[in-house]
Amino acid sequence: MFKITEKKQLNSTTFSMTVYAPLTAQNILPGQFVMVMCDEDSERIPLTISSFDKEKGEVTVVFQAVGASTLKLSKKNEGDYLAHFAGPLGTPTxxxxxxxxxxxxxxxxxxxxxxxxxxxxxxxxxxxxxxxxxxxxxxxxxxxxxxxxxxxxxxxxxxxxxxxxxxxxxxxxxxxxxxxxxxxxxxxxxxxMKAVSRLTKEYGIKTIVSLNPIMIDGTGMCGGCRVTVGGQVKFACVDGPDFDAHQVDFDELTIRNRMYHNQEKHDMEHMCRLFGGAENV
Ligand SMILES: Cc1cc2nc3c(=O)[nH]c(=O)nc-3n(C[C@H](O)[C@H](O)[C@H](O)COP(=O)(O)OP(=O)(O)OC[C@H]3O[C@@H](n4cnc5c(N)ncnc54)[C@H](O)[C@@H]3O)c2cc1C
Ligand code: FES
Missing domain, CATH: 3.40.50.80 (Nucleotide-binding domain of ferredoxin-NADP reductase (FNR) module)
Structure with a gap:
């Protein structure tokens, strides 16, 4: 179990959450993420590490409550525990x-x-x-x-x-x-990211983007986070999430991220009925 040591609301739907996770804090490099599970029966969601404090053993994530799992996470408070907080994962930038x-x-x-x-x-x-x-x-x-x-x-x-x-x-x-x-x-x-990539390509400036495909295990085993980069299949959780923007197939990523839209909408409506929206924290 991972204790939440601080929680702040940054705007109507965005939260910063600091978690005591000393092993993760010791090994983080920029660009890496963690897989978070609120409770034992929750969905796993990837969140990027926004900051960390090696001495205190703390890791901070900032997330937007956009659907069922992030809304559930937003209802956790300082002193509560998260069931799982696994990382750092992914290749550092x-x-x-x-x-x-x-x-x-x-x-x-x-x-x-x-x-x-x-x-x-x-x-x-x-x-x-x-x-x-x-x-x-x-x-x-x-x-x-x-x-x-x-x-x-x-x-x-x-x-x-x-x-x-x-x-x-x-x-x-x-x-x-x-x-x-x-x-x-x-x-x-x-x-x-697509618009930035188009612009920098015109001026020949190297560009790195952090891709956000749907991730399930976050360790390269399920293939859920498949993206096409430079015509090759990559798994964003292990080969990325950072990639050369000029090589990324953004249109495919957009389509794949919409695959579960109806299910996500249904789950969010259910959570809103249970808890209200993120504004009612
Ligand atoms: C490597 C990585 C790092 C991320 N870091 C952050 C972060 O620091 N802060 C933040 O607010 N968000 C981050 N995200 C996105 C975040 O994981 C999703 O917003 C979250 O999983 C949504 O889950 P939900 O149940 O609340 O919403 P849902 O209603 O289930 O989904 C809303 C949207 O989130 C995306 N999504 C849903 N499930 C997943 C999943 N398992 N993996 C990835 N995307 C999903 C889809 O595009 C979907 O349309 C990151 C995503 C990736 C891949
Ligand atoms: S999330 Fe399963 S392979 Fe990347």
């Missing part, structure tokens, strides 16, 4: 040699991108962060993003905070200013 990076996060993807930005800044790289949210109310981790970067641009789709528009608008502006990025890291919704 290859960050060595990057000197001038633009790290892009979309929504909860900002939390996932933070360890990369932090590592790069600590290892002497210039780091710009571009973070995108639909509106001001949804902004999370602003202070953390500012401290992990040299320049942090926050964009909102409706212009209610920061720069109005999409992250790709801000990225294009930065590229045209001659920032000379040697790598772009983009983590967020699939359409956002």
């Amino acid at each position: 290859h960050l060595d040699g990057i000197k001038n990076a633009c790290v892009i996060g979309g929504g909860v993807g900002c939390a996932i991108a933070l360890p990369e930005a932090k590592w790069l800044k600590e290892h002497g790289a210039n780091v710009d962060i571009i973070a995108g949210f639909r509106n001001k109310e949804l902004i999370i981790l602003k202070d953390d993003m500012e401290s992990c970067s040299h320049n942090c641009t926050i964009c909102t789709d409706d212009g209610s905070f920061g720069k109005k528009g999409f992250v790709t608008d801000a990225l294009k502006e930065n590229i045209l200013k001659g920032t000379g990025y040697d790598c772009v890291i983009a983590i967020g919704p699939i359409p956002m």
